[in-house]
Amino acid sequence: MGKKTGEVQTVDQFLDSTLESVDSAEDLVLNVAQKAGFPEEDLHKIGMAVRESMVNAVVHGNQYSAHKKVHVSVSKGPDRLTVTIADQGKGFELDNVPDPLADTNILRHSGRGMFLIRAFMDELQVRRLSPLGTEVTLTKYLGRK
């Protein structure tokens, strides 16, 4: 599905709560990002941020439920790429995610996903959806170091 409003072009898909959907979302977003002109290194960062966000949505949000979908939307504007990933899970508070760089957490098995998303994208927003779900919005600007 796709639509064009002014200079912003948006493509979106509803994906199953499976690990295969992580690959599908990455492909969808990278296809748009490549056409938008992002350099190779930025494409790697965008792809990784999308993968981590999708894993959060599929594994922690929807918990692989066959009854829940992940809505992925990617918009290409004149100066930026905006990706929105929304699940139908119980949600979480970003402030409650432990800092993976803290000495007490450095050797933990998990908990680095949100940190990597922040590191690789220019902006990250998280909001709770009603009645259920979490929506993360990732933004990457063209030409920003």
Place this chain on the structure above:
Amino acid sequence: MSVKLSTRQVGDVSVLDVAGRITLGEGSSALRDTLRDLVSKGHKKILLNLGEVSYIDSSGIGELVSGFTTVANQGGQLKLLGLTKRVKDLLQITKLYTVFDVHDDEANAVRAFS
């Protein structure tokens, strides 16, 4: 291909060659199973060769950390060999680069086990 793993012995050091993607699912679980298998068989000097790893996500990083602590808890050592720039960058931003003993040359890495 997700990930390909093969093990060889160099003296008393077990070298685990990893190629492909270490991501949540098949890739990370294959690495976890192989490392656990080596440890359960008494291998205490393990060199993880990541020279052919094209991609690693946070789950893969988690497996590296778990492998490191599992081997250490058994009185062994796990070292890393041949990091690509992207894997090295990831370990640096997650502050794990200094946790691991990282080598570029296999012979030097093998000698570093003592």
